[in-house]
Amino acid sequence: MRRSNLAERPAPDPPSDADPLYAEACRLWAAGRRGDAIQRLDAALRLKPDSPDALVMGGYMLGELGRPEAALRFYRRALDLDPLLVVAHANSGKLLVELRRPAEALEAFDAAVALKPADADAWNCRAGALRELGRLEDSLVAARRALALRPEFAEAAINLGNALLKLDRMEDALKAYRRACALRPGYAAALCGEALALRNLGRYGEALAAFEAAEALGSREGVAGKGCLLLTLGDFTRGFEGYEARWLSGKSLADALGKRFPTWSGPGSGQERVLVLNDHGLGDTIQFVRYLPLMAAAGVEATFVCPPNLHRLLKSTIPGRLVETPPDESFDAQIAVSSLPRAFRTSLETVPATAPYLSADLALAARWAERIGPAGFKVGMVWQGNPHPEADRARSFPLAAAAPLGTLPGVRLISLQKGYGEEQLAGLPRAMRVETPGEDFDSGPDAFVDTAALMAHLDLVVTCDTSVAHLAGALARPVWVALKSDAEWRWMTERDDSPWYPTMRLFRQPRRGAWTEVFAAMAGALSETLAPRRPAQAARAPCSIGDVVDRITILRIKRERMIDEDKRANIERELRLLEAEAQEGGVVGGAVDVLTDGLAEVNAQLWDVEDALRVCERQGEFGPRFVALARSVYALNDQRAALKLTINRLFESALIEEKSYG
Incomplete structure (x- = not known):
């Protein structure tokens, strides 16, 4: 100009x-x-x-x-x-x-x-x-x-x-x-x-x-x-x-981010201190932050400069230091987070697609599980992306276009939309009902913490091409993405899956603006998904559902730690039977996956404590360390009981374990 x-x-x-x-x-x-x-x-x-x-x-x-x-x-x-x-x-x-x-x-x-x-x-x-x-x-x-x-x-x-x-x-x-x-x-x-x-x-x-x-x-x-x-x-x-x-x-890129240090060329040069700079929006950050664990595994000490509202979401699973602004320190190299695929020489066949690589807060997940309740097949909805005029507005779809999903028996549509786009909730067709999580949903300074926690209790997320799609994929939640006919590069062409997210399914417009066909296809696919679904109460076990999940986590720990091949074979046999029972009874997905992870963590800690107690017994050491270990067993078992009780209430288990202490 x-x-x-x-x-x-x-x-x-x-x-x-x-x-x-x-x-x-x-x-x-x-x-x-x-x-x-x-x-x-x-x-x-x-x-x-x-x-x-x-x-x-x-x-x-x-x-x-x-x-x-x-x-x-x-x-x-x-x-x-x-x-x-x-x-x-x-x-x-x-x-x-x-x-x-x-x-x-x-x-x-x-x-x-x-x-x-x-x-x-x-x-x-x-x-x-x-x-x-x-x-x-x-x-x-x-x-x-x-x-x-x-x-x-x-x-x-x-x-x-x-x-x-x-x-x-x-x-x-x-x-x-x-x-x-x-x-x-x-x-x-x-x-x-x-x-x-x-x-x-x-x-x-x-x-x-x-x-x-x-x-x-x-x-x-x-x-x-x-x-x-x-x-x-x-x-x-x-x-x-x-x-x-x-x-x-x-x-x-260099002018926008500031060129202070040499560009990092990838793993292989030994111990390095690397400054990783955020260069795009929240969705790109979530997509490419998967490379930070790979940097740590390669011996790289990464400092990631990213928006402070993402720190809480990332810090529990992403290694390295998270900062809001570049620190006044010397680094061996720097790189934009969106340049990490190039630094790792990523090809279509080598995309690091292990998921989940982010996790929901367990306490928040339990809170949202209780608030939303177990009823129905719960579908989270996001329909509006970035409202900035220069953004690609054609990626968003009108919420009313998703009405066919809500007509399926037992389906509950739950809004995950925050801010811009929520006004569409007031103009829906008479027969279309979309639940809202409340004013406190993701109302704090931390982005997506409630969204991630609520997703843990959903059976499916349906979203336009926006950051929530990346979040669901990074959490390994089932997610269906509605794409315009000329979708962005990361979704490629024609395929209905994503090399970046194993739990993602893509639904593309057959022609420009054809959202009706997209949601007709989604409704058909969802109908097929619902057909074999049985209520969770049908899980067959002479014990509470919480006990079934608890036993599964213990068997998985034994499978990893047991050396004797005959014992491992028995463990595998029992585990397969219980996992099949849980799958058939619907005791999978949603919040139960998050609670299962919590039980697995507690049971692994109990295993380690019991090993340490046996060492103390063999060595005749019954002093302060032995007492502290013994007391930790009580605390860990209290956590275990609380998680099992949450699972039982979540699935309205016919049997519930009760505890009483004198």
Whole structure:
């Protein structure tokens, strides 16, 4: 977005000593002698501080020198003196766009076109500001006005294409980008726009050719776009290489994150201290944080700079140090968290898909289990993603489109939506009921802790392409993701599963905007899932359900620790029978998995304590250590009993173990 460098009107004042200095400053700047030009302009402003033309030129110089706030002050002063200066309004707007202040930029462009309705450049800039504000139809009008005023205006054709792309009108966007290419052959930005439209239309070969043409022109955007396309097509090796050229907030990766240390090239160089930097949103962070345990296993000491609202969710399972801002320390290397797949040379066949790699808080999971209750097949719903105007709005689906899921017998739809999108709950079809978890749901400073805990009690999560999809996958919860026809690179093409998340199933639009078909397919699949389901009370065991789960966890510990092969065979036989009984009776999934993990942890601790007590007995050591160990048995058994009781209440077990202490 080029700023005008001279006032676009004749100076009305009579010549003064300042005028030759101002004219000389303009000439020197145009000749590339910036230092001399600034010196002359300063001298002119000392003689005539209220010269609008000189102030505009000063604003232009400061903007070019990377001092936007100072430049804006010059433009504002010029406009105070002469509100009719179109160039000052327009240049102010361009700076405000660069500063990501689109609402203020729009005001400036509105003033410019009001003063000069035939200014195609101002109309084009107005189109860009409107798009960033999410006013896409208005952006189309402004871009078309710019093209009507200047039919050969390639930048305006690109702005038109950008608005059409956001409106999911891909064929029209492709025409606009191709118009820009025709107006200016070899225009990399137009080629990248054309490639994006082609990619979203599923014309991958043509898209790749367009990206490569932009890449040949030296376009960083072309390299990054090609990388994302290759990732979409499953070529992770070349794709992640190109993905390194991605932009963040209008800057290169290195400029956006700050280049303080060498880039980490992956495991293999021994003990290292590595600074890992967050470079995208919550979903990307959850997807790629899986690599931090791999770093720890490779002997790397990682410090992860990530939003503080994620620390509580991550800290229980993710090794390394979590910080809010980069510490004032020296590190051996640094890397963006989204660059870790490349550092580990990840291919489609080697995606580290072990799950779960995050876990829910046990206490919160128990609380939500009690609040939600055991009745029905519980489906968590998320339908709205990031509301930011520049985000991909086509990823979200209208909640009412999911109505077929709620018509299935026994299905309970439970909202996991937080904030934007909740207003749709008020306008649902009469027959559609969606439960809400309450005002306190994820209302604290920590992101997703209640969502993760509630997911532990759900039978299924249904979500659009947003961070909750990644959370459910990282927790290894059953999750179905509703995808638009041209889904993002990480979901690839055609397949209905994800190499990143083993418990995820993908449901794709057969064509643009076809959410009805997506949820008809989901309803059919869910009906099949429900058909063999039996109530949990049907688990056949002459004991409480909590005792069955407790026994399963003990047998699993024995299987891991028992050396004798004959004993292991007996353990395996009993374990298979009990696990089959639990599966058949529905004592799996939801909150019981979280409670099972808790029982397993307590029983493992009891095993270790009992081993330590036997050592004390053999050595005749009955002092303070023996007493402390013996007392810990009581405490651990109390925890064990509490977990079993929670399971029994959760499944309304016919038998419940009771305890009493004298």
